[in-house]
Amino acid sequence: MFPVWEYVNGFSKAYAMTGWRLGYAVGPKEIITEMSKVQQHSISQVTTFAMWGGVAALKGDQSCVENMRQEFDKRRKYVMGELNAMGYETAPAEGAFYAFVRVAGDDMEVASRWLDKGHVAATPGSAFYAPGWIRLSYAASMEKLKEAMARIKRVG
Numbered sequence: 001m002f003p004v005w006e007y008v009n010g011f012s013k014a015y016a017m018t019g020w021r022l023g024y025a026v027g028p029k030e031i032i033t034e035m036s037k038v039q040q041h042s043i044s045q046v047t048t049f050a051m052w053g054g055v056a057a058l059k060g061d062q063s064c065v066e067n068m069r070q071e072f073d074k075r076r077k078y079v080m081g082e083l084n085a086m087g088y089e090t091a092p093a094e095g096a097f098y099a100f101v102r103v104a105g106d107d108m109e110v111a112s113r114w115l116d117k118g119h120v121a122a123t124p125g126s127a128f129y130a131p132g133w134i135r136l137s138y139a140a141s142m143e144k145l146k147e148a149m150a151r152i153k154r155v156g
Contacts, residue, residue: 013096014065015057018139020050072097075138075145082149083136097139100125107134118151 010023025035079099080090089102103110107124111134114120125133138145 011054011057014068015054016068017050017053017057020046020053022046022050022054024054072138075140075142078142079136079138079145079149083152086149086153091133093135097137099136099138100130101134101136102132103134107132110134113155114152118148118155120148120151 007026008023009025011017011020012022025032027035076092076097076099080092083090083099083101091100091102092098093100101122107126111122111124114122114134120136122137123135125131125135128135140148
């Protein structure tokens with residue numbers, strides 16, 4: 001058996017390259033070979049500009065990654081605090097910029113109400129097999145997050 005160690009990562013969050021669909025894996029050759037067999041039949045290739053963007057991101061100054069992490073942590077704390085103050089139970093997603101919010105009643109109905117009446121887009125937890133929860137992104141400016149929290153508070 002192979003020693004099991006591998007590293008799988010992407011560029012979307014760390015380098016703000018959302019939508020570029022670029023990632024990488026490092027591990028023993030035997031494991032990567034098997035991963036490639038699955039990947040080559042299920043995922044199309046990454047565009048050239050995204051690959052060059054990834055190279056530039058890895059070769060560039062890495063301080064932006066820590067700066068973004070700190071900013072997202074500040075936004076996370078703000079959103080979680082506001083939601084908790086409104087009486088919602090929250091759970092942060094690990095390694096992403098989403099909060100999961102427990103809602104009373106049907107999560108689809110609550111997400112629709114937030115969208116229709118408050119103009120705040122959120123994803124019902126049912127989409128993630130977590131009924132009764134809503135996924136809310138805090139990957140927006142603090143100004144927009146304050147506005148969203150005020151709207152959620154208004155529409156409940």
